[in-house]
Amino acid sequence: MxxxxxxxxxxxxxxxxxxxxxxxxxxxxxxxxxxxxxxxxxxxxxxxxxxxxxxxxxxxxxxxxxxxxxxxxxxxxxxxxxxxxxxAINAYTLEESGAGTAFLTVGAGISWPRIINEIAPKGWGGLEFGPGIPGTLGGGVVSNAGVHGHDLGQVLEWVDIVDARQCEEAPVAPTVVRYQHSELELSYRHSRFRAQRRVQFDGEGNPVAAPHKLIEPAEIVMQLGIRLHREDPQQLRAAIEEHKQYRKRTQPPQQSAGSMFKNPQGDYSGRLIEAVGLKGMTHGGAQISERHANFIVNVGGARAADVAALIKEAHQRVYDRFGVDLELEVELRGEWKVL
CATH class of the missing domain: 3.30.43.10 (Uridine Diphospho-n-acetylenolpyruvylglucosamine Reductase, domain 2)
Structure with missing residues (x-):
């Protein structure tokens, strides 16, 4: 059709x-x-x-x-x-549940900085490690977002999703399903929702977008349930500021999508990319950041094809030299052709 x-x-x-x-x-x-x-x-x-x-x-x-x-x-x-x-579902409720804990029920579309700024002054901790994570909490579930040894999975109790998997074959209504923490397969930068979105690389080294589906993704994060704990507001404010300043010192200021590749076990993608001499390499308006080699930044007028060309180069050179198959954190969406 x-x-x-x-x-x-x-x-x-x-x-x-x-x-x-x-x-x-x-x-x-x-x-x-x-x-x-x-x-x-x-x-x-x-x-x-x-x-x-x-x-x-x-x-x-x-x-x-x-x-x-x-x-x-x-x-x-x-x-x-x-x-x-x-x-853009960003409504939330916060209910105290005794013993210095509270339960946050929150829409998947709320941004991490916003929810932290609203709950930390009230003395509720659990998400304060993420003020520099620019995405939504829903997106944070997919990648189990985190930093400095903390991740969303440590406080996440359940997720409501819109399940459209049956819609692919027939014009049926989706269902709403609640997954408990144990069903989410959470680990480093991974959840049960991640595998279906992973970018593969073909025999020529080109990044290949996941196959098109009628509804992408077929499981859509809609709402989260998060367990919070009581914390001194001043300590929370200090921790939030520390995380902000660390991110400001270590990450490039230009437009980017954050870390491009997951860190392989026991190593760092940025170190590997720098080791093959790609730090600062440009293609069109895109650049492998001079500040951190695991970031590709838009230095002005970049096209998606420029970014994809640098992804290909970084992935291929690291694989050729170290035998490490870097996994892309960023998703490719839309009408992609082979480079």
Whole structure:
């Protein structure tokens, strides 16, 4: 079935009003600042809207790509065909549960800095290690985001997801499922949701985007349950500031998507990339950062193809010299062609 963007736009406009846009530049919605247009862009800010949108797209057979703040995604220069929806569900409740603990129920679209800034002054700790993580908590689940020996999995108790796996084969409604902590397969930069999004490298060394599905991803993080603990607000404020300053000292200031590759066991991707002489290498408007070799930055006018070329070069050179198959942390989305 051919996707008719005008029909989809008009129907979504009736449901979502001015949250729907045509030919929206995705460069506005990712931290790389690159990427072509989405046929149709929509922002959803309630669980009901998210389930309703997935249901509608499944019924109409419209391709749907779900995204967050765009902090770990590289959109193709050709953009994305179909509907791209940003999960902007950021409502939360905080309930004290005794013994110096509280339970946070929070939408997947809330940003890490925002939730920290709102709960830390009230004396609730558990997330204070992440003020420099620019993404959403929902995205943090997928990659089990963390830093300095702390990660989201240490405080996460459950996740509600919209399960659209059955929608691929038939126009059926998705279901909402709750996964408990033990079902999430959390480890270093990994969760049960990660494998389906992993970028592979072909025989020529080109990064290859995951195959297109009707609903991407098929399991969409919608809401999280997090256990917090009582902490002195001044100590929390000091810890937050320390993490901010560390990130400012060690990471490049230009537009990027954070760390490009996971650290291999017992080593660091940045060290390996620097060791093969790629620190500071440029391609078009993209550069392997001179400050930290595991960052690719937009130094001005970069295209997605420039970033992908540097990804290929770094991955291939490290593999050729050290035999290490670096795993990309960033997802490739949209209409990619082989480089």
């Amino acid at each position: 051919t996707f008719d963007a005008e029909i989809a736009y008009n129907e979504l406009l009736a449901h979502f009003g001015n949250r729907v846009r045509r030919n929206e530049p995705l460069a506005r919605h990712c931290t790389f600042g690159v990427g072509g247009p989405a046929d149709v862009w929509v922002s959803v800010d309630t669980p009901e809207d998210l389930v309703g949108l997935v249901t509608l797209c499944a019924e109409r057979r419209w391709p749907l790509l779900i995204t967050g703040n765009g902090t770990n995604v590289l959109y193709a220069d050709a953009g994305v065909r179909g509907v791209v929806a940003r999960v």
